[in-house]
Amino acid sequence: MSKFLEIFKQRGFFHQCTDEVALGELGNITAYIGFDCTADSLHVGSLMQIMVLRLLKQTGNKPIILLGGATTKVGDPSGKDESRPVITEAEIQRNKQGIKKVFDKFGLGDCLFVDNSEWLDNISYLEFLSKYGKLISVNNMIAKDSVKQRLERQAHLSFLEFNYMIFQAYDFVELNRKYNCNTQIGGSDQWGNITAGIELGRKLGSDKNLFGLTTPLITTSSGAKMGKTADGAIWLDAEKLSPYDYYQFWRNTEDADVIRFLKFFTELPIEKIAELEKLQGQEINEAKKILAYEATKLCHGEPAAEAAQDAAITAFEQGGTEGLPEVEIAETELPAFALFKEAGLAESGGEARRLIKGGGAKIDDAKVEDENQVIKLNDGMKLSSGKKKHIIVRLK
Numbered sequence: 001m002s003k004f005l006e007i008f009k010q011r012g013f014f015h016q017c018t019d020e021v022a023l024g025e026l027g028n029i030t031a032y033i034g035f036d037c038t039a040d041s042l043h044v045g046s047l048m049q050i051m052v053l054r055l056l057k058q059t060g061n062k063p064i065i066l067l068g069g070a071t072t073k074v075g076d077p078s079g080k081d082e083s084r085p086v087i088t089e090a091e092i093q094r095n096k097q098g099i100k101k102v103f104d105k106f107g108l109g110d111c112l113f114v115d116n117s118e119w120l121d122n123i124s125y126l127e128f129l130s131k132y133g134k135l136i137s138v139n140n141m142i143a144k145d146s147v148k149q150r151l152e153r154q155a156h157l158s159f160l161e162f163n164y165m166i167f168q169a170y171d172f173v174e175l176n177r178k179y180n181c182n183t184q185i186g187g188s189d190q191w192g193n194i195t196a197g198i199e200l201g202r203k204l205g206s207d208k209n210l211f212g213l214t215t216p217l218i219t220t221s222s223g224a225k226m227g228k229t230a231d232g233a234i235w236l237d238a239e240k241l242s243p244y245d246y247y248q249f250w251r252n253t254e255d256a257d258v259i260r261f262l263k264f265f266t267e268l269p270i271e272k273i274a275e276l277e278k279l280q281g282q283e284i285n286e287a288k289k290i291l292a293y294e295a296t297k298l299c300h301g302e303p304a305a306e307a308a309q310d311a312a313i314t315a316f317e318q319g320g321t322e323g324l325p326e327v328e329i330a331e332t333e334l335p336a337f338a339l340f341k342e343a344g345l346a347e348s349g350g351e352a353r354r355l356i357k358g359g360g361a362k363i364d365d366a367k368v369e370d371e372n373q374v375i376k377l378n379d380g381m382k383l384s385s386g387k388k389k390h391i392i393v394r395l396k
Helices: 003-010 020-024 044-058 089-105 125-135 138-143 145-152 164-179 188-203 243-251 255-265 270-276 281-300 302-316 336-342 349-357
Strands: 030-036 062-068 112-115 183-187 211-215 326-329 333-335 361-363 374-376 382-385 389-395
Touching: 003 020, 003 044, 020 211, 030 044, 030 164, 044 062, 044 089, 044 183, 044 211, 044 255, 062 089, 062 164, 089 112, 112 164, 125 164, 125 188, 138 145, 138 188, 145 188, 164 188, 183 188, 188 211, 243 281, 243 302, 255 270, 255 281, 270 281, 281 302, 326 336, 333 336, 336 349, 336 361, 336 374, 336 382, 349 361
Parallel strands: 030 062, 030 183, 062 112, 183 211, 326 389
Antiparallel strands: 333 374, 361 382, 382 389
C-alpha cells in the first residue's frame, strides 16, 4: 500500500475506492479534486478536501486543483433539493481569485490549477453530443445517486443540471489526456460523477488505469452538516470570519467529535491523538483547545492562532476583553435590539429581540432586560450573545 493511501485510511479519510489494491500499488498518484466557483471563498465544508490535497503533496504525489469555471454555470445536483442560482461570468472570475487565495494560505499555491472552461467553453453542444453523448447511458445516469435521490424526492431537476455528470466525466477524460491524471477524489456524494468519468475514459480507449476515491461526508455527532452553523458559514477567509471566531468554532466542538476532527482537520501525529483520546470528562476540554489551536494555525498561521487562543483564555478563564473581535459603530445611542443587530450578534432585529427576551444578551456582563432600552454606547464596551460569543464596540 502506498504511503498516501496508508495515511489516508489511518486518518479516516477513506470512504470508497474503485480499486483499492491497484491504487495502492500504483506508486505516484496524479489526482485531482474539483471545486466550483460559487462563492469568493471556501468554508469548512471544503476543508477535508484541502487536507487531502496537502497529504497528496506531502507524500510526493501530484495534486491538481480543478476550478469549475464552466461547471459553476451548470450546478451539481448531488445532495441538493433545488437548483443553484445563476452566476455571471464576472462573478465566477472574482470567485476564482478568492478561492485561489484560500489554497495559497494552506500551502497549496504552487499546485497545478486548471479551469475546465479551458475545454468546455469552446466545444459546441452538437460536437459534444456526437462525440461523447453516444457513449453515456441515460439508464446509468438515472441510477446514479446524485440523480436518483433528487428524483425520489420529487425535487425539480433541470436538464441543465442533469448534464453536470457528463461534464464532470469529461473533465476526468481531459485531465487524464493533458496531465496524465489517473485519480479523481471527492466527497461520497460525488461517487456517481466520478465513476461516470472512469466509464467514459474506458469507452474512449484510455490505456491507463483510472481510479475514483471518495471521502465521507462529514456531519457532527448531533447530525448537523459540517461547514455551517446557525450563525452562517464557517469561512476559511479572515475577512469573512475572524481567526478568533474560527478558533471558537473548533473550541465548541461536541465531545464525541473531538478525536475524529483532530484526525481530519489537523496534522497532529496519530500517536499524539491516541493519547488525547484517553481524556475523560472535563479533561476533553484540553483536547478541544488543541484542536482549535491546530486548526486555526493551519488556516490563519501561528501568530493568529496564538492571538485567538490568548483572547479565549482572557475572555473565558480570566474575564478580560483583550484580543476579542471588535466592531466599529458610528451611532452613540441605539435601542438594545438595534445595537446587537448592528454589532453582528443577530442577523435581524427580530432575532436580536428574541435573543434579549431569552436572556442571552449582555452588555459588560450585565443582562439586557428591555429590548427597546436606549443604550448609550461607550468605546470598549463588551456585548455578549450567550456564553461564547463576545464582541467589543469601538466608536467611529
